[in-house]
């Protein structure tokens with residue numbers, strides 16, 4: 001026998017992490033939206049987050065989804081891949097410049113305008129106007145400095161059994177580093193703490209992409 005005994009506490013190597021990120025083939029429409037976002041200087045969701053959003057939407061048979069941070073529509077398309085027939089996605093972003101290409105890419109991918117609402121506005125003004133207890137998923141991927149407020153809004157919007165999904169919660173390794181006092185790291189820690197201390201959720205923090213918090217509302 002020349003096999004080495006795996007250690008239970010071994011952390012994934014960079015190679016394993018990249019293998020997991022790229023494990024699921026990405027739909028062509030999502031690839032296009034990611035490429036467009038990158039060309040425009042925006043950071044789209046990672047391939048691993050694409051696959052995870054699709055699985056989460058399918059698991060909850062999501063019909064009503066709200067997201068903060070449209071960019072070119074990569075996450076919207078990933079969510080649609082898993083959402084139930086007839087599902088409707090509301091996506092909020094203050095930047096109209098990216099919502100126009102996002103609309104085009106969603107339409108080209110076969111989603112008619114009746115299936116999505118792209119709201120060009122400040123999420124902190126739009127979120128309070130959405131219906132309470134109506135949403136299967138709230139996906140947060142907007143301005144990191146507003147994460148605490150997005151998370152606070154999400155608890156009201158989600159139905160029991162609905163999912164709060166927050167992207168970038170490890171923010172370039174800054175959040176886990178107690179020495180890091182950057183604004184984003186501090187605010188993201190506050191948002192994580194609010195969910196952690198709330199009785200409203202069961203949660204997990206997945207180390208995919210830049211970190212993905214998934215919390216199911218009780």
Ligand SMILES: C[S@@+](CC[C@H](N)C(=O)[O-])C[C@H]1O[C@@H](n2cnc3c(N)ncnc32)[C@H](O)[C@@H]1O
Pocket residue numbers: 034037042043044045068069070071072073074075076093094095098122123141142143146
């Ligand atoms: C990381 S990108 C979103 C990526 C997108 N979900 C995707 O999959 O490609 C962040 C988005 O937040 C938007 N944003 C910028 N400032 C914002 C603000 N003050 N409030 C909310 N969103 C903002 C940007 O326009 C951008 O589209």
